[in-house]
Amino acid sequence: MKVAVVAASLLPLAANVANAIYIPTDPEMLAQLSRLENGNRIPVPAVPVAQAPVDTPVAPKMPLAPFATSEHAKKNLVEDSYIIIFNDNVDEALISQHLVWLGDAHAEAVSALHKRDSQHPFLMAEGEEALATGGLKHVYNIPTGLKGYAGRFLPETIEAIRTHSSIVKYVEHDSRVFASEFATEKDAPWGLARISHKRPLSLSTFNKYLYDDDGGEGVTSYVIDTGTNIDHVDFGGRASWGKTIPSGDSDSDGNGHGTHCSGTIAGEKYGVAKKASIVAVKVLRSNGSGTMSDVLKGVEWAASAHIAAVKANKKGFKGSTANMSLGGGKSPSLDLAVNAAVKAGIHFAVAAGNDNADACNYSPAAAADAVTVGASDISDVRAYFSNYGKCVDIFGPGVNIQSTYIGSKYAVATLSGTSMASPHVAGILSYFLSLQPASDSEYAVAGAVTPAQLKKNLISYSTSGILEDIPADTPNKLIFNGAGGNITDFWSHGAAAAAAASSDAEQSFRISEELKHISEDVGGFLDGIRERLLKGVNY
Known part of the structure; x- marks a missing residue:
């Protein structure tokens, strides 16, 4: 029969269509179709097709990739x-x-x-x-x-x-994302002095920075921010423009935030590591804000530049640091990017944030491999705006910090924020990185010191327990540079050696100051005698 031929030809098609739309084939239904040859009617299935017996497995659907955007x-x-x-x-x-x-x-x-x-x-x-x-x-x-x-x-x-x-x-x-700045109009350049003394600052130490003048040499520091005024005199030609990420923006710092951070890292007058080189990576626009996607691209650019520098193996190159004094809500992508850059070999400092809240809810503050920095003031109290919590690794000076600025090649400004604390740490990372033991030293590590090793030493070498208003789950650690003394102990004995180095350096400093005062007193006494003799006054 004609009908039988057509029906028979439909059998494989029916099976294929059933499989194509994930409807299981029913052997009984197919058998009924085959009986068309005998003129039998096709009964309507008593069970809906969706509930038909399953002979062929249904391909499982892949789950959707999740959204990972934080509430903040x-x-x-x-x-x-x-x-x-x-x-x-x-x-x-x-x-x-x-x-x-x-x-x-x-x-x-x-x-x-x-x-x-x-x-x-x-x-x-x-x-x-x-x-x-x-x-x-x-x-x-x-x-x-x-x-x-x-x-x-x-x-x-x-x-x-x-x-x-x-x-x-x-x-x-x-x-x-936004620059983590908390502006102020006061003027008190005390931060450098604080990181080079274990004891609280006094009238004789508040403006005395003790350091090794080779600190920073051979180290490149990437400042991922609003850009840098690379022509500022305080950089002495050691600052250069790296990359502008925001589309259509200029190769200049129209905000000042990045320039201020750069000066704290490596300025000749205002910097921790006075011989380090600065590379500007602009990810924020002149209003101090930008997008997370642009920041990620800036981190990638810095990591690629560092990898290229390592491969070039230029004589005198000691390594790379980076500073990111910006933040926004929790971003797993930014944390991932920062951690990847650290794994590539960059020693990374990031601001904890200025909301007086748990830093773990902010990025890049929550990036586990970076050094996350809270802010303290001249009285060794946690800055009232500084974030806190277990994601904070260490504290640095962050209130009333004077540094380089925009407007001219001589401009300076005084700002406050964890933005100002973080570059102190980027500077001290650059400082220690440049002073790492020579390859033939008994304290040398295999190859250049890793970010994890330097972070561990930095925290161990810090001043412990001196800060006030530190929550229980927050490390009470203030950065310390070794007071310009022999930092061989930094690489070997950690905190105990730091205390000894500080004690020796500060004792030498106090003796020097006392001798200076004695000299001034004696000089004044002799000047008085000389004046009286000239006037014919007898004792």
Whole structure:
């Protein structure tokens, strides 16, 4: 029969269609179809198709890649902007395929939106460049732990990206970050003196900085901030422009925040490590704010520059440090980027934040491998604005700190904030890194000292238990540079040696000061006698 031939030809098709839409095949139903040849009617199944017996397994759906945006960051979201992080084991070929797919998916979503509403705000803000790049803004690749990208995408594109959970680790909504500055108008340059004395400052020590004048030599410090006034006289030609990340922004510091931090790290007058070199990495605009995605790109650029410097093996190169005196809500992507940069060999200092809150809720303060820095004042009290908690590693001077500024090559300003405390630590990391033992020393480590080793020594060598208003879960540690003495002990014996080194150095300093006062007193006495003799006055 004609009907029988047609029905028989439909059997494989029916099975294929059933499998294609994940409907299980029912042997009894197929048997009934085959009996069409005998003119039998096909009965309606007593059970709905969705409940048919399962003979062929249904392919499981992949779970969606999660969103990883913190509650704190949600206060400062950048509309339609996202950061996508890949799983650790994803290779370059898969990433390339994904980005090709992304370009097509983005173009399709934008085209559909244009047909629905050609005046939609997304289209009004979407420039030709963004359309040409498939929505992409940045692609990230720090070999030691960060692969991903950022861009501006429609919600349907983001949902499609999330279905690629076999390679996508998570999606994070891009957010705004801000310089961690707390402005003040007072003028009291005391911070350098404080980090070179174990005891609280006094009238004779508050403006005396004790240091090794070779500190910082051979070290490059990347200041990831608003830029740096590289022509300032205090840098003595040791500052250079590295990279401007925000699109369309100038290679200059229009804010001053980055210049101030740079001066504290390596200024000739205001700096901790006076011979270090500064490289400006601009991630924040002139208003002191920027996006998390731009900050990630700045961290990646610094890590790549450091890796290139290590490979170049230039004579005299001692290593790299970085300072990031900025912050926003908790961002796993930024923490991941900072930790990856540290694993690449950069010694990283980050500000704890200025909200008098738990630093673990902020990024990059929560980055475990960096040195997270809280702020203290001249009286050795935690600054009232400084964040705290177990994510803080150490404290540094952060109230009324004078340093370099913008406006001229001689400009200075006095600012307060954990932004000012962090570069003290970046400076001291640069200082110790440059003074690490020679390779033939008994205290030398294999190769250059690692960030983990230096961080451990820095904390061990610090002044302990001296700060007030420190919560129970917060380390009571204030940075110390060794008081300009022999810091061989820094590399070998830790805290006990630091106390001894400080005691010796400060005792020498006090003796020197006492001799100076005696000399002044004797000089004054002799001048008095001379004056009386000239006037003919007898004793």
